[in-house]
Structure formats: C-alpha cells, structure tokens
Amino acid sequence: MSSRPRRAATLGVKYNEDAAGGSSYPDGKPDSPFEKMVALLNGQAFPSARLAHLDDLVVYAMFATKARPKSYRAIKPDTMSDATMTVDEAGLFNGSVRLHVEKGTEPTFPKCQEAAKEVMSKLPHLFDEKSYKVLVHTILRYKLLYSPDSNVQLEKVKFGDGPISGGLRARSTIRAGAYLLYACGSLSSNRHKPGHATIEATTQQLGPTGSRMILGPLRFVNHDCNPNSQLYPIPNSHAFTIITLQQIEAGQSITVKYTEGGYWGECWCGSCKGYSTLMLPRHENTQVPNPNKKQRRGGKRKTISINGVHTRIANNRGRLNVAPELVPPSFTVPQQHRPVAGSSGPAAAADPSTLEEAEIEEGEIVEGEIIGVPAVSSDTPAAPPPPAEPTVAPPIAASAEIYDMPSPMSSIDESDSE
Numbered sequence: 001m002s003s004r005p006r007r008a009a010t011l012g013v014k015y016n017e018d019a020a021g022g023s024s025y026p027d028g029k030p031d032s033p034f035e036k037m038v039a040l041l042n043g044q045a046f047p048s049a050r051l052a053h054l055d056d057l058v059v060y061a062m063f064a065t066k067a068r069p070k071s072y073r074a075i076k077p078d079t080m081s082d083a084t085m086t087v088d089e090a091g092l093f094n095g096s097v098r099l100h101v102e103k104g105t106e107p108t109f110p111k112c113q114e115a116a117k118e119v120m121s122k123l124p125h126l127f128d129e130k131s132y133k134v135l136v137h138t139i140l141r142y143k144l145l146y147s148p149d150s151n152v153q154l155e156k157v158k159f160g161d162g163p164i165s166g167g168l169r170a171r172s173t174i175r176a177g178a179y180l181l182y183a184c185g186s187l188s189s190n191r192h193k194p195g196h197a198t199i200e201a202t203t204q205q206l207g208p209t210g211s212r213m214i215l216g217p218l219r220f221v222n223h224d225c226n227p228n229s230q231l232y233p234i235p236n237s238h239a240f241t242i243i244t245l246q247q248i249e250a251g252q253s254i255t256v257k258y259t260e261g262g263y264w265g266e267c268w269c270g271s272c273k274g275y276s277t278l279m280l281p282r283h284e285n286t287q288v289p290n291p292n293k294k295q296r297r298g299g300k301r302k303t304i305s306i307n308g309v310h311t312r313i314a315n316n317r318g319r320l321n322v323a324p325e326l327v328p329p330s331f332t333v334p335q336q337h338r339p340v341a342g343s344s345g346p347a348a349a350a351d352p353s354t355l356e357e358a359e360i361e362e363g364e365i366v367e368g369e370i371i372g373v374p375a376v377s378s379d380t381p382a383a384p385p386p387p388a389e390p391t392v393a394p395p396i397a398a399s400a401e402i403y404d405m406p407s408p409m410s411s412i413d414e415s416d417s418e
C-alpha cells in the first residue's frame with residue numbers, strides 16, 4: 001500500500017506527497033481535509049431504507065424542475081415513504097440551501113448544518129430531529145458536485161425518447177486511474193425497496209450483501225457497454241466511488257458497466273447498438289441563433305433527428321433538469337477489490353419504468369443550475385491503475401443499525417474537515 005501512487009491527486013486538491021508516504025484514500029488513510037470529509041461521508045450509511053427517502057427528497061429539492069406537475073412528478077419522492085414534498089416545499093428547501101451554501105464556493109459542514117437547520121425549521125413536518133444528521137450529510141454529498149475543485153459535474157442526458165435524465169461528466173481532463181471522490185455514494189444498511197437505484201454490495205462492504213440503495217452522487221452515473229470508468233468499492237465502508245479506466249476529456253460523460261451482460265433494458269449507450277445518447281449541451285446549439293432576433297423566454301419545442309430517432313429538445317439555457325428514474329437498476333460491481341472493466345453478479349431485473357415523460361419548455365426555470373461553475377485544472381499526472389492483487393475480504397458486519405457504528409475512519413470528526 002505504501003508504494004501505491006497517489007492517483008487521487010488528479011482531483012484538483014493539493015496534496016503533500018512526502019507527508020502522505022505514497023498512499024492515498026481510498027487505498028489508505030485520508031490525509032487532506034477533502035479526503036477526510038469524503039471519508040467521513042463514506043463512513044456513514046443510512047440506518048435503514050426508511051431514512052433513505054431523505055436522499056430522494058434532497059435530490060428532488062435541489063435538482064428537480066420547478067415546472068408543471070407533469071414534469072416535476074418525474075422524481076416522485078413520495079414513493080419511498082410517507083414523506084412527500086410539494087414543488088413549493090422544494091423551492092423553500094432549495095432557497096435555504098442556496099442561502100448557506102453558495103454556488104461556486106467550497107461546501108463545508110457548518111454551512112450545510114446551517115442550511116439543514118433552516119430547512120428543518122421551515123419544513124418541520126418533513127424533517128425531524130432524527131433526520132438532521134442525515135440531512136446535513138446528504139446536502140454536503142450533493143453540494144460537493146458544485147465545489148470549485150470538483151472535476152465532475154451533473155449533465156443532462158436523453159436516452160432515446162425517454163425523459164431528460166441526469167448523468168455525470170468531466171469538467172476537466174481526468175487521467176486514467178483517478179478516483180472520482182466527488183461522485184462517491186454509499187449504501188443503505190438494509191435491502192432496498194423496489195423501485196429505487198440499487199447496487200450489489202460486495203464482500204468488502206460493511207452491512208448485508210445483496211442489493212441495497214445507492215445514496216449520493218454515484219446514483220447519477222450511467223451505463224455504457226464500453227465504459228470509461230468502473231465502480232470501485234471502498235473497503236470496510238458502505239461506500240463506492242468511481243475509478244477511471246482511461247483518460248477522460250473535459251465534457252465527456254463518465255460511464256460504468258452496470259452488469260456483465262450489459263444493460264437490461266433498451267441500451268442507449270452508443271457502444272453496443274450504434275445508438276447515440278443525446279447529451280443535451282449547456283447551451284443548445286442545434287439552431288443557429290439569429291443575432292437580429294431578440295430571444296424570448298418560453299417558446300416552441302424543437303425536434304432534431306439523430307440516427308433516425310426524432311428527439312424533442314428544449315433550450316432551457318443550460319439549467320439542470322434531472323429526472324432520476326423510479327425504477328433504476330441494480331448495479332453490480334466486481335467481487336474483487338481491484339477495478340476491472342467488467343463486473344460480476346446477477347443481472348438485474350427488467351426496468352419497467354413508469355415515469356411520465358418530463359416535458360420542458362424553453363426558458364423554464366429549474367432548480368439546481370450547473371452553469372457558470374469555473375473549470376478546474378488537473379495538471380498533476382496520475383499513474384495507471386495498479387495490477388490486480390488478491391484481496392482478503394473482511395467479515396461482514398451484521399448490524400442493521402450501522403449508522404451509529406464507529407466509522408472505519410473514527411479518528412476523523414467533522415471539525416477535522418474544515
């Protein structure tokens with residue numbers, strides 16, 4: 001471990017190579033404030049799928065469209081539990097988060113704590129004291145994607161004629177073998193309920209094996225049959241991150257392979273059947289703008305054709321409209337710790353998505369914009385991934401209440417991460 005190169009150095013965070021002794025999180029102990037913050041988040045898991053609906057609520061409030069019901073129902077955060085959130089409540093939530101966690105600034109625990117307190121005081125029927133800690137961590141997880149240092153960000157993707165959906169893309173060149181710590185996700189401590197994004201826990205993970213819910217930005221990574229990245233289980237935690245298998249250029253989507261057999265539904269990855277996933281650019285450029293014509297807000301939808309597929313698009317001025325699926329997949333990850341291009345495990349069930357199509361009109365205002373975030377540079381070269389080594393799986397923790405278990409990084413507390 002000690003001789004392992006510091007691949008995470010490509011994340012745009014300054015490291016002291018000498019002090020680190022050649023190891024870096026997640027292979028070794030976290031040493032930078034950023035790594036400590038991520039390790040702390042990764043050391044947490046939800047006590048049960050019962051509280052995991054908070055993840056949906058936060059995603060809904062931070063990223064859902066503030067549009068007509070047909071659009072904003074796309075996420076349906078109420079399917080998980082008895083908690084529901086109206087579009088007005090989502091606006092209140094997002095306003096509170098924005099007030100304390102400014103776009104383009106580094107998110108910190110105190111800022112997210114302030115935001116969570118305000119959210120709870122405005123929406124006491126949705127968030128009680130028990131949800132406070134989870135709320136703080138969940139806001140932080142997603143706000144990390146807006147960090148000026150993050151080399152990944154959310155993108156809008158359209159799969160065929162499906163609804164506009166979310167994905168992850170590189171904001172700067174990312175070398176092969178880099179961990180995308182900004183896009184980590186952890187698991188619920190028990191089995192998922194049907195209808196939510198799940199991941200197959202490996203033997204290195206804490207908690208029960210089998211499929212469990214994905215919580216955090218990892219839920220946005222899309223499938224490609226020829227992926228440029230791979231899920232990477234973080235040993236002795238409930239967390240997963242992504243490791244790049246090849247150099248990824250700025251603007252390119254981050255993709256992983258969901259299962260050995262590919263994608264279970266109609267795959268739109270562009271690698272297997274020659275389909276073309278339509279990436280909606282930040283500023284729609286399918287129509288040459290007429291400089292003499294004043295742009296107006298609100299307007300007609302346009303249709304474009306890619307590979308014979310007619311797709312309706314909208315100029316929503318680069319604002320994010322994420323519509324996480326109600327019935328996303330069970331990811332599977334390799335049983336061994338080392339990253340490999342494929343993954344093992346049972347194929348997931350068919351994806352009988354019942355989503356209504358999210359319709360968007362020109363100029364619609366949506367929450368959670370991603371525009372205007374400065375690009376980061378990654379001039380520190382990264383080493384290629386290490387060769388595969390046999391790993392010994394630690395015993396699996398049996399407790400269902402693992403949220404309160406000491407984290408594997410128990411020497412870290414939130415004050416360390418400032």
Ligand SMILES: C[S@@+](CC[C@H](N)C(=O)[O-])C[C@H]1O[C@@H](n2cnc3c(N)ncnc32)[C@H](O)[C@@H]1O
Nearest residue numbers: 159165166220221222223267268269324325328
């Ligand atoms: C874990 S989510 C990935 C993020 C998702 N796009 C979102 O916004 O929530 C998995 C869902 O993304 C879509 N998806 C991902 N990769 C796909 C592919 N290659 N072809 C078709 N749909 C895909 C499917 O709707 C799937 O249920």
